[in-house]
Amino acid sequence: MTQVSRSGGVSSPPNKGNNILDTPAPLLYLSSMNKRKAFPSSLAEAIRYFADPDVALTFLVSLRWPKGVSCPACEAKNPGFLKTRRIWKCRDCGRQFSVKLGTIFEDSPIGLDKWLPALWMLANSKNGISSYELGRALGVTQKTGWFMLHRIRLAMQTRTWAKMRGHIEADETFIGGKAKFMHWSKRKRVIRGSGGMDKTPVLGILERGTDGKASRVRATVAKNLNQRGIRGHVLATVEKGAHLYTDTTMQYGKGRLPKLYQHEAINHAREYARGQVHTNSLENFWSLLKRAIKGTYVSVDPFHLFRYVDEQVRRFNERKSNDRQRFVSALADIVGRRVTYRELTGADLKPATT
Numbered sequence: 001m002t003q004v005s006r007s008g009g010v011s012s013p014p015n016k017g018n019n020i021l022d023t024p025a026p027l028l029y030l031s032s033m034n035k036r037k038a039f040p041s042s043l044a045e046a047i048r049y050f051a052d053p054d055v056a057l058t059f060l061v062s063l064r065w066p067k068g069v070s071c072p073a074c075e076a077k078n079p080g081f082l083k084t085r086r087i088w089k090c091r092d093c094g095r096q097f098s099v100k101l102g103t104i105f106e107d108s109p110i111g112l113d114k115w116l117p118a119l120w121m122l123a124n125s126k127n128g129i130s131s132y133e134l135g136r137a138l139g140v141t142q143k144t145g146w147f148m149l150h151r152i153r154l155a156m157q158t159r160t161w162a163k164m165r166g167h168i169e170a171d172e173t174f175i176g177g178k179a180k181f182m183h184w185s186k187r188k189r190v191i192r193g194s195g196g197m198d199k200t201p202v203l204g205i206l207e208r209g210t211d212g213k214a215s216r217v218r219a220t221v222a223k224n225l226n227q228r229g230i231r232g233h234v235l236a237t238v239e240k241g242a243h244l245y246t247d248t249t250m251q252y253g254k255g256r257l258p259k260l261y262q263h264e265a266i267n268h269a270r271e272y273a274r275g276q277v278h279t280n281s282l283e284n285f286w287s288l289l290k291r292a293i294k295g296t297y298v299s300v301d302p303f304h305l306f307r308y309v310d311e312q313v314r315r316f317n318e319r320k321s322n323d324r325q326r327f328v329s330a331l332a333d334i335v336g337r338r339v340t341y342r343e344l345t346g347a348d349l350k351p352a353t354t
């Protein structure tokens, strides 16, 4: 049993080894925990581990405030800890706060004993996880599960991108297509001409792996993938001088791109690959994405599609990591991200049943 002191510092009884404030960074903590074999490596272990509210709190505190708890409002150190409520009170500004404040968990009545396993599940299930599955696994309603998953997806969005270099594949795909079942007003909003009429275009750019480094992908849901839009995404993502492989239907044969990149196109009507010239790695990502969306989420509102795409991108780019690394990586991004139910659903949208 881990004890949390009044100052928010954490101490453990001897031989229990749950003190994660020993080390300055969560990843350091993680590697030190590896030796102690205390930190979970599977979902079943995670559920058991985080079932203890003090262990869950201690873990999150160490991630959030590796140098000790400080007030989110005024940054004062050493706030008083109200042990019974597991919240702090700032000695300077008097504000009360929990570890959830300013994170994707803020204002949620759901405990960390459910939030942390939920995050574990979404970060690690290759094909995603539906709100029904999550609801059943955690004993919450489908609606609550849906909201939790969308908050977690927010943490899973990749915010910063190093420019891609070397050998790059670019391709587009179209997702969805249930327009005939939509209400006319939504239909008008969703359908925007070009490409697969009732489908949403997604542009993918993939940097091939080199020297044991895994390939990585960036995918963008685009309202309208015209020539200019595609070029803008490529220019923002790919370093000049890179080898760029596309198929001949991609709309950037003309203009500036061929001069900035060593562009070669494959005609998919005629051949699959010509030496290095192919988009097969990206095809692999598309099939994973489509499997998750069709198999797990069944139908995704185009309004939310980017969230599911971001989720798959994150898991794909971290596919060489293990479950606990992916969990900690997503958890490290929970701070500073918050979305309300209203923001998620929009004024005219109801929560989807995915």
Ligand SMILES: [Zn+2]
Pocket (backbone or CB within 6 Å): 071, 072, 073, 074, 075, 076, 090, 091, 092, 093, 094, 095
């Ligand atoms: Zn304060």
